[in-house]
Amino acid sequence: MTGKTFRPVDEKELAGLVAWAAADGVPLEIIGNGSKRGLGHAIAAEHVIDMSQRTGIVDYEPAELVLTVEAGTTLAAIETRLGEANQ
Protein backbone atom coordinates (compact mmCIF):
# COMPACT_ATOMS: atom_id res chain seq x y z
CA MET A 1 0.00 0.00 0.00
CA THR A 2 1.22 3.49 -0.75
CA GLY A 3 -0.47 5.18 2.17
CA LYS A 4 1.11 7.46 4.71
CA THR A 5 2.00 6.73 8.32
CA PHE A 6 0.92 9.43 10.74
CA ARG A 7 2.42 9.86 14.19
CA PRO A 8 0.19 12.39 15.95
CA VAL A 9 1.93 14.30 18.73
CA ASP A 10 -1.15 15.14 20.79
CA GLU A 11 -4.90 14.50 21.11
CA LYS A 12 -5.73 17.54 19.04
CA GLU A 13 -3.73 16.37 16.08
CA LEU A 14 -5.14 12.86 16.46
CA ALA A 15 -8.71 14.18 16.61
CA GLY A 16 -8.04 16.27 13.50
CA LEU A 17 -6.76 13.23 11.62
CA VAL A 18 -9.71 11.05 12.54
CA ALA A 19 -12.21 13.79 11.72
CA TRP A 20 -10.59 14.30 8.34
CA ALA A 21 -10.61 10.57 7.58
CA ALA A 22 -14.22 10.18 8.73
CA ALA A 23 -15.37 13.12 6.63
CA ASP A 24 -13.71 11.71 3.49
CA GLY A 25 -14.56 8.09 4.25
CA VAL A 26 -10.87 7.12 4.31
CA PRO A 27 -10.15 3.90 6.25
CA LEU A 28 -7.34 4.05 8.80
CA GLU A 29 -5.29 1.32 10.45
CA ILE A 30 -4.24 2.02 14.03
CA ILE A 31 -1.09 0.38 15.30
CA GLY A 32 1.07 0.37 18.41
CA ASN A 33 4.33 -1.50 18.05
CA GLY A 34 2.74 -3.76 15.46
CA SER A 35 3.94 -6.87 17.28
CA LYS A 36 0.98 -8.99 16.09
CA ARG A 37 0.59 -7.38 12.72
CA GLY A 38 1.71 -10.51 10.91
CA LEU A 39 -1.30 -12.44 12.24
CA GLY A 40 -4.52 -12.58 10.27
CA HIS A 41 -5.19 -10.86 6.97
CA ALA A 42 -3.81 -7.43 6.17
CA ILE A 43 -6.06 -4.52 6.97
CA ALA A 44 -7.44 -2.73 3.95
CA ALA A 45 -6.72 0.77 5.14
CA GLU A 46 -5.39 3.70 3.20
CA HIS A 47 -3.24 5.18 5.92
CA VAL A 48 -1.72 4.17 9.23
CA ILE A 49 -1.90 5.95 12.55
CA ASP A 50 1.11 4.85 14.52
CA MET A 51 0.68 5.35 18.28
CA SER A 52 4.00 3.77 19.27
CA GLN A 53 5.65 7.10 19.98
CA ARG A 54 2.95 8.09 22.45
CA THR A 55 4.65 6.59 25.47
CA GLY A 56 5.00 7.49 29.10
CA ILE A 57 3.34 7.29 32.48
CA VAL A 58 0.92 10.16 32.91
CA ASP A 59 -0.07 9.45 36.48
CA TYR A 60 0.56 6.68 38.97
CA GLU A 61 -0.87 6.59 42.47
CA PRO A 62 -0.05 3.29 44.16
CA ALA A 63 -2.43 4.01 47.05
CA GLU A 64 -5.31 4.44 44.61
CA LEU A 65 -4.32 1.37 42.56
CA VAL A 66 -4.61 3.59 39.51
CA LEU A 67 -2.19 3.98 36.62
CA THR A 68 -2.69 6.23 33.61
CA VAL A 69 -0.37 5.79 30.63
CA GLU A 70 -0.11 6.90 27.03
CA ALA A 71 -1.46 4.33 24.59
CA GLY A 72 1.91 3.34 23.12
CA THR A 73 3.62 2.58 26.45
CA THR A 74 5.10 -0.92 26.46
CA LEU A 75 3.93 -3.49 28.98
CA ALA A 76 7.56 -3.96 30.02
CA ALA A 77 7.80 -0.28 31.01
CA ILE A 78 4.52 -0.54 32.94
CA GLU A 79 5.60 -3.65 34.81
CA THR A 80 8.93 -2.14 35.77
CA ARG A 81 7.26 0.91 37.21
CA LEU A 82 4.60 -1.08 39.11
CA GLY A 83 7.28 -3.41 40.45
CA GLU A 84 8.91 -0.48 42.21
CA ALA A 85 5.81 -0.26 44.44
CA ASN A 86 5.39 -4.01 44.82
CA GLN A 87 2.29 -3.93 42.63
Next chain:
Amino acid sequence: MTIAMPQPDTGVLAARDRLIGELGAIVPPDNLVTDEPGLKTYECDGLSAYRELPLAVVLPETTDEVARILDLCQRHRVKVVPRGSGTGLSGGALPLKDGVLLGLGKFNRILDIDYANRCVTVQPGVTNLAISQAVDHRGFYYAPDPSSQLACSIGGNVAENSGGVHCLKYGVTTNNLLGLEIVLMSGEIVRIGGKYMDSDGYDLLGIVTGSEGLLGVITEVTVRILPKPASVSTLLIGFDDLAAAGDCVARIIASGIIPAGLEMMDRAAVHATEEFCKAGYPLDVEALLICELDGPGPEVGELTGRVEKIAADLGARTIRRAASEQERERFWLGRKSAFPAVGRMSPDYYCIDGTIPRGRLAEVLTRMEGLSERHGLGVVNVFHAGDGNLHPLIMYDIDKPGDLEKAEALARDILTLCVEVGGVLSGEHGIGVEKRDLMGTMFSDEELKQQQRVKCAFDPEGLLNPGKVFPVLHRCAELGHMHVHRGQVPFPDLPRF
Protein backbone atom coordinates in the same frame (compact mmCIF):
# COMPACT_ATOMS: atom_id res chain seq x y z
CA MET B 1 -42.68 11.57 46.59
CA THR B 2 -40.43 14.34 45.41
CA ILE B 3 -38.99 12.91 42.23
CA ALA B 4 -40.48 13.53 38.80
CA MET B 5 -41.27 10.42 36.76
CA PRO B 6 -42.31 10.17 33.09
CA GLN B 7 -45.90 11.21 32.42
CA PRO B 8 -48.14 8.11 32.52
CA ASP B 9 -49.61 7.12 29.15
CA THR B 10 -53.39 7.52 29.51
CA GLY B 11 -54.04 5.16 26.60
CA VAL B 12 -52.13 2.40 28.38
CA LEU B 13 -53.92 3.07 31.68
CA ALA B 14 -57.30 2.86 29.93
CA ALA B 15 -56.43 -0.44 28.25
CA ARG B 16 -55.32 -2.11 31.50
CA ASP B 17 -57.93 -4.86 31.46
CA ARG B 18 -57.09 -5.94 27.94
CA LEU B 19 -53.38 -6.05 28.80
CA ILE B 20 -54.05 -8.13 31.91
CA GLY B 21 -56.07 -10.55 29.80
CA GLU B 22 -53.19 -10.96 27.37
CA LEU B 23 -50.60 -11.36 30.14
CA GLY B 24 -52.87 -14.03 31.64
CA ALA B 25 -52.50 -16.00 28.43
CA ILE B 26 -48.72 -16.12 28.93
CA VAL B 27 -48.30 -16.99 32.65
CA PRO B 28 -50.38 -19.09 35.05
CA PRO B 29 -52.87 -17.19 37.27
CA ASP B 30 -50.66 -17.44 40.36
CA ASN B 31 -47.96 -15.53 38.53
CA LEU B 32 -50.07 -12.51 37.67
CA VAL B 33 -50.80 -9.96 40.42
CA THR B 34 -53.45 -7.33 39.77
CA ASP B 35 -55.28 -6.71 43.06
CA GLU B 36 -54.30 -3.70 45.13
CA PRO B 37 -53.02 -5.49 48.26
CA GLY B 38 -50.94 -7.74 46.01
CA LEU B 39 -49.54 -4.81 44.04
CA LYS B 40 -48.62 -3.03 47.27
CA THR B 41 -45.97 -5.68 47.98
CA TYR B 42 -44.11 -4.36 44.98
CA GLU B 43 -44.64 -0.63 45.44
CA CYS B 44 -41.03 0.13 46.34
CA ASP B 45 -37.57 -1.37 46.54
CA GLY B 46 -34.94 -0.75 49.26
CA LEU B 47 -35.26 3.00 48.69
CA SER B 48 -38.62 3.00 50.38
CA ALA B 49 -39.14 6.75 50.45
CA TYR B 50 -40.38 6.50 46.85
CA ARG B 51 -43.45 4.41 46.12
CA GLU B 52 -45.80 3.76 43.24
CA LEU B 53 -48.31 1.02 42.40
CA PRO B 54 -47.57 -0.69 39.07
CA LEU B 55 -50.20 -1.40 36.43
CA ALA B 56 -49.73 -5.14 37.06
CA VAL B 57 -47.06 -7.51 38.33
CA VAL B 58 -46.11 -10.51 36.26
CA LEU B 59 -43.82 -13.27 37.52
CA PRO B 60 -42.37 -15.30 34.63
CA GLU B 61 -40.49 -18.55 35.24
CA THR B 62 -38.97 -19.17 31.82
CA THR B 63 -37.04 -17.23 29.18
CA ASP B 64 -39.81 -17.92 26.72
CA GLU B 65 -42.37 -16.28 29.02
CA VAL B 66 -40.12 -13.25 29.46
CA ALA B 67 -39.71 -12.96 25.68
CA ARG B 68 -43.46 -13.17 25.09
CA ILE B 69 -44.23 -10.62 27.80
CA LEU B 70 -41.71 -8.12 26.42
CA ASP B 71 -42.93 -8.63 22.86
CA LEU B 72 -46.51 -8.06 24.00
CA CYS B 73 -45.59 -4.93 25.93
CA GLN B 74 -43.55 -3.52 23.06
CA ARG B 75 -46.44 -4.03 20.65
CA HIS B 76 -48.80 -2.16 23.00
CA ARG B 77 -46.12 0.42 23.89
CA VAL B 78 -46.30 -0.54 27.57
CA LYS B 79 -43.33 0.26 29.81
CA VAL B 80 -41.63 -2.55 31.73
CA VAL B 81 -39.71 -2.36 35.02
CA PRO B 82 -37.59 -5.43 35.83
CA ARG B 83 -37.26 -6.42 39.48
CA GLY B 84 -35.18 -9.06 41.23
CA SER B 85 -35.58 -9.17 45.01
CA GLY B 86 -36.27 -5.47 45.43
CA THR B 87 -33.34 -4.80 47.75
CA GLY B 88 -31.88 -2.11 45.46
CA LEU B 89 -31.07 1.14 47.24
CA SER B 90 -31.35 3.63 44.39
CA GLY B 91 -34.96 3.06 43.31
CA GLY B 92 -34.06 1.14 40.14
CA ALA B 93 -37.03 -1.19 40.62
CA LEU B 94 -39.47 1.61 41.51
CA PRO B 95 -42.69 0.75 39.62
CA LEU B 96 -44.30 3.03 37.03
CA LYS B 97 -48.04 3.72 37.23
CA ASP B 98 -48.45 2.81 33.56
CA GLY B 99 -45.83 0.05 33.54
CA VAL B 100 -45.74 -3.69 34.04
CA LEU B 101 -43.49 -4.80 36.88
CA LEU B 102 -41.57 -7.88 35.77
CA GLY B 103 -40.71 -9.78 38.96
CA LEU B 104 -37.99 -12.40 38.49
CA GLY B 105 -38.06 -13.91 41.99
CA LYS B 106 -39.77 -17.12 40.87
CA PHE B 107 -37.37 -17.61 37.97
CA ASN B 108 -34.87 -19.15 40.36
CA ARG B 109 -33.30 -22.47 39.54
CA ILE B 110 -29.63 -23.38 39.54
CA LEU B 111 -29.04 -24.87 36.10
CA ASP B 112 -25.48 -26.13 36.07
CA ILE B 113 -22.55 -26.50 38.44
CA ASP B 114 -19.30 -27.13 36.61
CA TYR B 115 -16.36 -27.65 38.97
CA ALA B 116 -13.96 -28.58 36.18
CA ASN B 117 -14.46 -25.16 34.62
CA ARG B 118 -15.14 -23.46 37.95
CA CYS B 119 -18.42 -21.90 36.97
CA VAL B 120 -22.10 -22.00 37.83
CA THR B 121 -25.05 -21.16 35.59
CA VAL B 122 -28.24 -19.95 37.23
CA GLN B 123 -31.56 -18.31 36.49
CA PRO B 124 -31.81 -14.61 37.42
CA GLY B 125 -33.91 -14.97 40.59
CA VAL B 126 -31.41 -17.19 42.42
CA THR B 127 -30.09 -15.34 45.45
CA ASN B 128 -26.43 -14.40 45.70
CA LEU B 129 -25.92 -16.55 48.81
CA ALA B 130 -27.63 -19.59 47.27
CA ILE B 131 -24.82 -19.82 44.71
CA SER B 132 -22.15 -20.03 47.42
CA GLN B 133 -24.27 -22.47 49.40
CA ALA B 134 -24.68 -24.75 46.40
CA VAL B 135 -20.92 -25.20 46.03
CA ASP B 136 -19.90 -24.89 49.68
CA HIS B 137 -19.61 -28.64 50.31
CA ARG B 138 -16.90 -28.84 47.66
CA GLY B 139 -14.96 -25.93 49.19
CA PHE B 140 -15.97 -23.30 46.63
CA TYR B 141 -17.82 -19.98 46.81
CA TYR B 142 -18.99 -17.04 44.69
CA ALA B 143 -16.82 -14.10 45.70
CA PRO B 144 -18.91 -10.87 45.48
CA ASP B 145 -20.75 -10.69 48.79
CA PRO B 146 -23.17 -7.76 49.13
CA SER B 147 -24.43 -7.39 52.70
CA SER B 148 -27.87 -8.17 51.28
CA GLN B 149 -26.66 -11.52 49.90
CA LEU B 150 -29.27 -13.57 51.71
CA ALA B 151 -32.01 -11.80 49.76
CA CYS B 152 -30.69 -10.08 46.64
CA SER B 153 -30.86 -11.87 43.31
CA ILE B 154 -27.96 -12.55 40.96
CA GLY B 155 -29.90 -10.80 38.17
CA GLY B 156 -30.11 -7.70 40.37
CA ASN B 157 -26.39 -8.05 41.18
CA VAL B 158 -25.55 -8.02 37.47
CA ALA B 159 -27.95 -5.13 36.80
CA GLU B 160 -26.31 -3.05 39.56
CA ASN B 161 -22.77 -4.43 39.20
CA SER B 162 -22.93 -5.02 42.93
CA GLY B 163 -19.97 -5.23 45.25
CA GLY B 164 -19.37 -6.36 48.80
CA VAL B 165 -16.93 -6.51 51.63
CA HIS B 166 -14.53 -8.86 49.83
CA CYS B 167 -14.57 -7.13 46.47
CA LEU B 168 -11.38 -5.21 47.15
CA LYS B 169 -9.36 -8.31 46.37
CA TYR B 170 -11.74 -10.40 44.29
CA GLY B 171 -13.45 -7.75 42.20
CA VAL B 172 -17.11 -6.77 41.90
CA THR B 173 -19.79 -8.58 39.88
CA THR B 174 -18.32 -7.67 36.49
CA ASN B 175 -14.99 -9.30 37.38
CA ASN B 176 -16.70 -12.57 38.30
CA LEU B 177 -19.13 -12.83 35.41
CA LEU B 178 -18.63 -15.04 32.37
CA GLY B 179 -21.86 -15.15 30.45
CA LEU B 180 -25.44 -13.89 30.20
CA GLU B 181 -28.63 -14.56 28.39
CA ILE B 182 -30.74 -11.44 28.02
CA VAL B 183 -34.06 -10.68 26.40
CA LEU B 184 -34.39 -7.37 24.59
CA MET B 185 -37.55 -5.26 24.71
CA SER B 186 -38.36 -6.59 21.22
CA GLY B 187 -38.58 -10.12 22.66
CA GLU B 188 -35.32 -11.13 20.97
CA ILE B 189 -33.16 -13.53 23.03
CA VAL B 190 -29.42 -12.77 23.03
CA ARG B 191 -26.53 -14.76 24.53
CA ILE B 192 -23.37 -12.93 25.51
CA GLY B 193 -20.16 -14.71 26.59
CA GLY B 194 -20.33 -18.15 28.19
CA LYS B 195 -18.09 -20.65 29.95
CA TYR B 196 -14.91 -19.02 28.80
CA MET B 197 -12.95 -15.83 29.32
CA ASP B 198 -12.79 -12.79 27.07
CA SER B 199 -15.46 -13.40 24.47
CA ASP B 200 -14.81 -11.93 21.02
CA GLY B 201 -15.89 -8.58 19.72
CA TYR B 202 -17.08 -5.62 21.71
CA ASP B 203 -17.42 -6.00 25.45
CA LEU B 204 -21.20 -6.39 25.50
CA LEU B 205 -21.00 -8.23 28.81
CA GLY B 206 -19.42 -5.09 30.25
CA ILE B 207 -22.14 -2.88 28.77
CA VAL B 208 -24.98 -4.93 30.18
CA THR B 209 -23.38 -5.28 33.62
CA GLY B 210 -24.52 -2.31 35.66
CA SER B 211 -27.15 -1.29 33.10
CA GLU B 212 -29.84 -1.13 35.82
CA GLY B 213 -32.53 -2.90 33.82
CA LEU B 214 -32.43 -0.35 30.99
CA LEU B 215 -30.94 -2.48 28.21
CA GLY B 216 -32.41 -5.95 28.54
CA VAL B 217 -33.89 -8.44 30.99
CA ILE B 218 -31.28 -10.84 32.32
CA THR B 219 -32.63 -14.40 32.13
CA GLU B 220 -29.51 -16.50 32.74
CA VAL B 221 -26.18 -15.83 34.42
CA THR B 222 -22.90 -17.77 34.35
CA VAL B 223 -20.50 -16.81 37.13
CA ARG B 224 -17.04 -17.89 38.14
CA ILE B 225 -16.59 -19.71 41.44
CA LEU B 226 -13.42 -19.76 43.52
CA PRO B 227 -11.92 -22.21 46.00
CA LYS B 228 -12.23 -20.92 49.55
CA PRO B 229 -8.98 -19.42 50.85
CA ALA B 230 -6.78 -21.77 52.88
CA SER B 231 -6.51 -19.35 55.76
CA VAL B 232 -7.92 -16.04 56.95
CA SER B 233 -6.61 -13.50 59.39
CA THR B 234 -8.62 -10.57 60.69
CA LEU B 235 -7.41 -7.44 62.45
CA LEU B 236 -9.27 -4.79 64.39
CA ILE B 237 -7.40 -1.50 64.32
CA GLY B 238 -8.51 1.63 66.20
CA PHE B 239 -7.24 5.18 65.71
CA ASP B 240 -7.56 8.44 67.62
CA ASP B 241 -8.22 10.39 64.50
CA LEU B 242 -9.75 9.87 61.09
CA ALA B 243 -6.73 11.15 59.20
CA ALA B 244 -4.47 8.46 60.66
CA ALA B 245 -7.03 5.77 59.81
CA GLY B 246 -7.25 7.12 56.25
CA ASP B 247 -3.45 7.11 55.99
CA CYS B 248 -3.37 3.55 57.24
CA VAL B 249 -5.72 2.42 54.45
CA ALA B 250 -3.64 4.25 51.83
CA ARG B 251 -0.35 2.86 53.14
CA ILE B 252 -1.53 -0.74 53.26
CA ILE B 253 -2.63 -0.58 49.63
CA ALA B 254 0.36 1.46 48.45
CA SER B 255 2.76 -1.07 49.96
CA GLY B 256 1.41 -3.71 47.60
CA ILE B 257 -0.89 -5.52 50.03
CA ILE B 258 -4.45 -6.10 48.83
CA PRO B 259 -6.52 -7.26 51.79
CA ALA B 260 -9.60 -9.36 51.08
CA GLY B 261 -11.58 -6.67 52.88
CA LEU B 262 -10.74 -3.33 54.46
CA GLU B 263 -13.67 -1.65 56.18
CA MET B 264 -13.94 1.50 58.26
CA MET B 265 -16.45 2.66 60.88
CA ASP B 266 -16.53 6.11 62.41
CA ARG B 267 -17.05 6.88 66.08
CA ALA B 268 -20.83 7.10 65.76
CA ALA B 269 -20.97 3.73 64.01
CA VAL B 270 -18.73 2.06 66.59
CA HIS B 271 -20.92 3.28 69.44
CA ALA B 272 -24.20 2.43 67.70
CA THR B 273 -23.18 -1.14 66.91
CA GLU B 274 -21.52 -1.76 70.25
CA GLU B 275 -24.75 -0.85 71.99
CA PHE B 276 -26.73 -3.01 69.59
CA CYS B 277 -24.72 -6.24 69.58
CA LYS B 278 -21.76 -5.99 71.99
CA ALA B 279 -19.08 -6.99 69.53
CA GLY B 280 -16.40 -5.84 71.97
CA TYR B 281 -15.24 -2.84 69.94
CA PRO B 282 -13.02 -0.23 71.65
CA LEU B 283 -15.17 2.82 72.42
CA ASP B 284 -12.32 5.29 72.80
CA VAL B 285 -11.47 5.54 69.11
CA GLU B 286 -12.46 7.98 66.36
CA ALA B 287 -12.16 5.39 63.60
CA LEU B 288 -12.07 1.62 63.56
CA LEU B 289 -10.69 -0.49 60.72
CA ILE B 290 -11.39 -4.15 60.07
CA CYS B 291 -8.67 -5.58 57.87
CA GLU B 292 -9.03 -9.14 56.62
CA LEU B 293 -6.24 -10.96 54.78
CA ASP B 294 -6.72 -14.34 53.14
CA GLY B 295 -4.73 -16.86 51.12
CA PRO B 296 -2.12 -19.52 51.87
CA GLY B 297 -1.12 -19.65 55.56
CA PRO B 298 2.48 -18.41 55.35
CA GLU B 299 1.54 -15.49 53.09
CA VAL B 300 -1.31 -14.44 55.37
CA GLY B 301 0.95 -14.63 58.43
CA GLU B 302 3.59 -12.44 56.80
CA LEU B 303 1.11 -9.85 55.49
CA THR B 304 -0.77 -9.64 58.78
CA GLY B 305 2.51 -8.76 60.50
CA ARG B 306 3.19 -6.06 57.94
CA VAL B 307 -0.26 -4.51 58.35
CA GLU B 308 0.20 -4.51 62.15
CA LYS B 309 3.50 -2.70 61.70
CA ILE B 310 1.98 -0.07 59.38
CA ALA B 311 -0.81 0.52 61.91
CA ALA B 312 1.62 0.74 64.84
CA ASP B 313 3.84 3.21 62.96
CA LEU B 314 0.81 5.43 62.48
CA GLY B 315 0.05 5.39 66.19
CA ALA B 316 -2.92 3.02 66.28
CA ARG B 317 -4.53 2.92 69.73
CA THR B 318 -5.81 -0.65 69.36
CA ILE B 319 -4.44 -3.49 67.26
CA ARG B 320 -6.13 -6.84 67.80
CA ARG B 321 -5.67 -10.01 65.78
CA ALA B 322 -8.52 -12.53 65.92
CA ALA B 323 -7.17 -15.58 67.74
CA SER B 324 -10.04 -17.89 66.81
CA GLU B 325 -12.86 -18.21 64.31
CA GLN B 326 -15.29 -17.10 67.04
CA GLU B 327 -13.32 -13.95 67.64
CA ARG B 328 -13.13 -13.26 63.92
CA GLU B 329 -16.91 -13.57 63.68
CA ARG B 330 -17.25 -11.17 66.60
CA PHE B 331 -15.05 -8.59 64.81
CA TRP B 332 -17.41 -8.78 61.84
CA LEU B 333 -20.59 -8.91 63.91
CA GLY B 334 -20.56 -5.18 64.63
CA ARG B 335 -19.84 -4.24 61.03
CA LYS B 336 -22.59 -6.51 59.78
CA SER B 337 -25.09 -5.22 62.35
CA ALA B 338 -24.40 -1.59 61.53
CA PHE B 339 -27.57 -1.05 59.51
CA PRO B 340 -30.00 -2.54 62.03
CA ALA B 341 -28.08 -0.77 64.82
CA VAL B 342 -28.63 2.58 63.14
CA GLY B 343 -32.20 1.52 62.43
CA ARG B 344 -32.73 1.26 66.17
CA MET B 345 -31.28 4.69 66.88
CA SER B 346 -33.37 6.49 64.30
CA PRO B 347 -36.89 5.88 62.92
CA ASP B 348 -35.56 6.02 59.37
CA TYR B 349 -32.20 6.12 57.72
CA TYR B 350 -31.08 6.80 54.23
CA CYS B 351 -28.01 4.91 53.02
CA ILE B 352 -26.09 6.69 50.32
CA ASP B 353 -23.26 5.47 48.17
CA GLY B 354 -20.47 7.57 46.71
CA THR B 355 -16.86 6.75 45.95
CA ILE B 356 -13.80 8.92 46.50
CA PRO B 357 -10.05 8.60 46.04
CA ARG B 358 -8.66 6.86 49.15
CA GLY B 359 -6.28 9.72 49.80
CA ARG B 360 -9.20 12.11 50.46
CA LEU B 361 -11.01 9.96 53.07
CA ALA B 362 -10.20 12.06 56.12
CA GLU B 363 -10.96 15.33 54.37
CA VAL B 364 -14.30 14.11 53.02
CA LEU B 365 -15.40 12.66 56.37
CA THR B 366 -14.52 15.91 58.13
CA ARG B 367 -16.38 18.02 55.58
CA MET B 368 -19.31 15.63 55.84
CA GLU B 369 -19.54 16.36 59.55
CA GLY B 370 -19.93 20.04 58.67
CA LEU B 371 -22.69 19.28 56.16
CA SER B 372 -24.45 17.09 58.70
CA GLU B 373 -24.49 19.93 61.23
CA ARG B 374 -25.68 22.43 58.65
CA HIS B 375 -28.65 20.26 57.62
CA GLY B 376 -29.38 19.27 61.20
CA LEU B 377 -29.36 15.50 60.61
CA GLY B 378 -26.94 12.96 62.06
CA VAL B 379 -24.73 10.84 59.80
CA VAL B 380 -23.12 7.50 60.64
CA ASN B 381 -20.32 6.15 58.46
CA VAL B 382 -19.66 2.46 57.85
CA PHE B 383 -17.96 1.74 54.57
CA HIS B 384 -15.62 -0.08 52.22
CA ALA B 385 -12.56 2.05 52.97
CA GLY B 386 -10.25 -0.14 50.89
CA ASP B 387 -11.90 0.94 47.69
CA GLY B 388 -12.95 4.40 48.83
CA ASN B 389 -16.63 3.48 48.70
CA LEU B 390 -18.55 5.51 51.30
CA HIS B 391 -21.92 4.54 52.75
CA PRO B 392 -23.02 7.46 54.89
CA LEU B 393 -26.26 6.62 56.74
CA ILE B 394 -28.36 9.74 57.18
CA MET B 395 -30.73 9.51 60.14
CA TYR B 396 -34.16 11.12 59.78
CA ASP B 397 -37.81 10.67 60.66
CA ILE B 398 -40.22 10.35 57.76
CA ASP B 399 -43.16 11.32 59.98
CA LYS B 400 -41.55 14.63 60.81
CA PRO B 401 -42.60 17.15 58.16
CA GLY B 402 -39.62 18.33 56.13
CA ASP B 403 -37.22 15.67 57.40
CA LEU B 404 -37.16 13.61 54.20
CA GLU B 405 -36.48 16.74 52.14
CA LYS B 406 -33.64 17.60 54.53
CA ALA B 407 -32.20 14.10 54.16
CA GLU B 408 -32.40 14.36 50.37
CA ALA B 409 -30.68 17.75 50.39
CA LEU B 410 -27.92 16.45 52.67
CA ALA B 411 -27.47 13.39 50.42
CA ARG B 412 -27.16 15.65 47.38
CA ASP B 413 -24.50 17.75 49.10
CA ILE B 414 -22.51 14.68 50.17
CA LEU B 415 -22.61 13.14 46.68
CA THR B 416 -21.66 16.44 45.06
CA LEU B 417 -18.72 16.58 47.46
CA CYS B 418 -17.66 13.08 46.34
CA VAL B 419 -17.64 14.18 42.70
CA GLU B 420 -15.85 17.43 43.58
CA VAL B 421 -12.87 15.60 45.15
CA GLY B 422 -12.48 13.42 42.05
CA GLY B 423 -14.84 10.60 43.01
CA VAL B 424 -18.05 9.26 41.51
CA LEU B 425 -21.77 9.30 42.32
CA SER B 426 -22.08 5.60 42.99
CA GLY B 427 -19.84 2.81 44.19
CA GLU B 428 -22.22 -0.11 43.95
CA HIS B 429 -25.85 0.89 44.51
CA GLY B 430 -26.41 2.39 41.08
CA ILE B 431 -28.02 5.63 39.92
CA GLY B 432 -31.68 4.58 39.66
CA VAL B 433 -34.05 7.43 40.39
CA GLU B 434 -32.09 8.45 43.46
CA LYS B 435 -29.05 9.94 41.75
CA ARG B 436 -30.56 10.46 38.33
CA ASP B 437 -30.78 14.22 38.61
CA LEU B 438 -27.19 14.47 39.83
CA MET B 439 -25.76 12.84 36.68
CA GLY B 440 -25.06 16.33 35.33
CA THR B 441 -22.51 16.92 38.10
CA MET B 442 -20.42 14.11 36.64
CA PHE B 443 -21.17 14.01 32.92
CA SER B 444 -21.50 16.66 30.24
CA ASP B 445 -24.63 16.78 28.06
CA GLU B 446 -22.71 15.23 25.19
CA GLU B 447 -21.49 12.36 27.38
CA LEU B 448 -25.02 11.67 28.61
CA LYS B 449 -26.34 11.71 25.05
CA GLN B 450 -23.63 9.28 24.02
CA GLN B 451 -24.66 6.93 26.85
CA GLN B 452 -28.26 7.24 25.76
CA ARG B 453 -27.33 6.25 22.21
CA VAL B 454 -26.19 2.93 23.69
CA LYS B 455 -29.60 2.60 25.33
CA CYS B 456 -31.24 3.35 21.95
CA ALA B 457 -29.34 0.52 20.29
CA PHE B 458 -30.92 -1.94 22.75
CA ASP B 459 -34.34 -0.36 23.28
CA PRO B 460 -35.18 2.18 20.55
CA GLU B 461 -38.70 2.82 21.88
CA GLY B 462 -37.42 3.62 25.37
CA LEU B 463 -39.88 1.25 27.08
CA LEU B 464 -37.51 -0.61 29.40
CA ASN B 465 -37.24 1.02 32.83
CA PRO B 466 -37.64 4.64 31.67
CA GLY B 467 -37.25 7.46 34.19
CA LYS B 468 -34.20 5.79 35.72
CA VAL B 469 -30.53 6.78 35.30
CA PHE B 470 -30.98 9.51 32.65
CA PRO B 471 -32.05 12.96 33.87
CA VAL B 472 -33.43 13.93 30.45
CA LEU B 473 -35.04 11.42 28.13
CA HIS B 474 -34.27 12.24 24.53
CA ARG B 475 -36.18 10.40 21.85
CA CYS B 476 -33.82 8.09 20.02
CA ALA B 477 -34.54 9.78 16.68
CA GLU B 478 -33.36 13.08 18.15
CA LEU B 479 -30.01 11.50 18.99
CA GLY B 480 -29.34 10.60 15.39
CA HIS B 481 -29.99 6.91 15.90
CA MET B 482 -30.96 5.34 12.63
CA HIS B 483 -33.48 2.58 12.82
CA VAL B 484 -32.51 -0.35 10.64
CA HIS B 485 -35.58 -2.44 9.91
CA ARG B 486 -34.82 -6.01 8.86
CA GLY B 487 -31.38 -4.97 7.68
CA GLN B 488 -32.65 -2.11 5.52
CA VAL B 489 -32.13 1.56 6.19
CA PRO B 490 -35.00 3.82 5.15
CA PHE B 491 -34.49 5.47 1.72
CA PRO B 492 -31.37 3.44 0.87
CA ASP B 493 -30.63 5.54 -2.21
CA LEU B 494 -30.26 8.86 -0.44
CA PRO B 495 -26.76 9.92 0.57
CA ARG B 496 -26.51 9.77 4.36
CA PHE B 497 -23.83 11.97 5.82
